[in-house]
Structure formats: C-alpha cells, structure tokens
Amino acid sequence: MWTDDFLGLIFPRICVGCGNSLWKHETILCDSCSYHLPRTNFHLQSDNPVARIFWGRVDILSATSFLLFNKGGKVRNLIHSLKYKGRKDIGIFLGEEFGKILRTCPPFSQSMIIIPVPLHQKKYLKRGYNQSEQFAVGLSSSMGIPYTSHYLWRKSETETQTHKSRFSRWENVKDIFFIKDPVKITGTRILLVDDVVTTGATLESCVSALSAVPGISIAVATIAYARL
Ligand SMILES: [Zn+2]
Numbered sequence: 001m002w003t004d005d006f007l008g009l010i011f012p013r014i015c016v017g018c019g020n021s022l023w024k025h026e027t028i029l030c031d032s033c034s035y036h037l038p039r040t041n042f043h044l045q046s047d048n049p050v051a052r053i054f055w056g057r058v059d060i061l062s063a064t065s066f067l068l069f070n071k072g073g074k075v076r077n078l079i080h081s082l083k084y085k086g087r088k089d090i091g092i093f094l095g096e097e098f099g100k101i102l103r104t105c106p107p108f109s110q111s112m113i114i115i116p117v118p119l120h121q122k123k124y125l126k127r128g129y130n131q132s133e134q135f136a137v138g139l140s141s142s143m144g145i146p147y148t149s150h151y152l153w154r155k156s157e158t159e160t161q162t163h164k165s166r167f168s169r170w171e172n173v174k175d176i177f178f179i180k181d182p183v184k185i186t187g188t189r190i191l192l193v194d195d196v197v198t199t200g201a202t203l204e205s206c207v208s209a210l211s212a213v214p215g216i217s218i219a220v221a222t223i224a225y226a227r228l
Pocket residue numbers: 015016017018019020029030031032033034
C-alpha cells in the first residue's frame with residue numbers, strides 16, 4: 001500500500017541487529033542478520049551447556065537456548081530492545097523462529113503447556129509486559145502448544161542480581177516462586193521458558209517450585225545463553 005511506503009519515509013523501519021533500513025519483506029531483522037544469528041543448536045545434544053547447568057541440581061527432561069548471547073553483538077541488541085525499548089514484537093518473533101525448530105524436537109515438542117518465568121511485579125508495571133511471556137506467545141503460535149501465566153507466580157521483589165555470585169543469586173531467588181491451582185497441572189509436561197540463562201538460578205528456583213506438583217515433568221528453553 002502507498003501508506004506503507006509513505007510511513008516508511010517518515011518512520012524508516014530499522015534492523016534491530018545492524019541498524020540498516022529493512023526491506024518490505026523483512027520484519028525485525030534484515031536477511032543478513034537473520035542468516036548470521038548465532039544459533040546454538042543445543043537442542044541436538046542432550047548434554048549441552050544449558051542442560052549441564054541443571055545437572056545435580058534439579059530434575060529436568062532437557063534444556064536448550066535458541067541463541068548465544070554475545071556482548072555488543074546482535075543478540076544483545078535484540079534482548080536489550082525487547083527488555084528496555086518496548087519491543088515486545090521481538091520476543092514474539094524469536095519465539096516463533098525457535099518454535100519452528102522445537103516443534104519437531106522431543107522432549108520440547110511433547111510439552112502440553114508453555115509457562116514463562118514471571119517477572120518482578122515492579123518491573124512488570126514499569127515495562128508493561130513480561131518479555132519471557134512474549135517469547136512464550138511466539139513459541140505457542142508456532143508449536144501449537146498453549147501458554148499460560150496462571151500457575152507459576154513470583155512472591156515479592158528481590159534485590160538486583162547483577163553483582164552476585166552464583167551461590168548468593170541462588171539464595172536470593174530460592175523460595176520466591178509458588179504455584180497456584182497445582183491440581184490442574186498435575187501430571188502435565190511443562191515447557192518452562194525465560195529470556196537469558198546465565199547461572200540458571202532463577203530457572204532452577206522455578207523448577208523446584210513446579211516439581212512439587214505430582215507427576216509433572218519439565219523441559220527448559222530460553223532465548224539466549226550467556227556464558228559466565
Ligand atoms: Zn541487520
């Protein structure tokens with residue numbers, strides 16, 4: 001439509017990866033950035049670095065991440081815009097892209113519900129959305145699995161985790177998640193999702209809370225994996 005071109009002159013659509021103008025057929029990323037995204041392919045190996053984070057800590061079926069987080073790189077730009085620039089469309093886009101891969105890959109493809117890690121209440125009010133939930137929305141649409149934020153809840157605000165060691169991070173998030181209506185998710189296979197996994201402390205705490213539900217099994221997927 002002519003209006004698209006006209007608006008494009010006033011508000012040029014920019015690639016979140018490299019900052020170049022987007023062609024009409026491109027949405028979040030230009031074709032080049034999209035092609036060169038650092039995909040982990042961790043879903044192809046059960047003993048991948050993300051799965052290893054949880055070994056000996058909590059019981060999960062498998063874990064994977066879509067992308068490698070690289071400081072100063074395209075993935076950092078994507079996550080930053082998703083979290084701090086109101087670009088929830090990025091979360092949906094990345095969920096849809098990853099879902100196209102995971103929908104044929106057990107145990108992820110066998111999940112019955114997708115559950116995002118809940119955000120701090122304060123951050124939710126400030127941001128207006130939970131970025132992990134946007135990722136869940138995208139995964140849900142391309143995997144054909146429903147998502148819900150109804151069952152897993154975060155109790156209260158905890159202090160910022162930026163400068164903490166793995167142990168104190170764990171201490172910080174240990175008991176902050178709880179389950180509502182556990183009866184309704186008894187015996188289900190959950191796909192637990194988050195934005196970036198580093199120490200795994202937050203996800204581990206969610207898995208602990210969910211594991212109290214009888215017969216539940218959990219797989220984990222995140223947008224990105226950042227090495228410590
Ligand atoms: Zn680009």
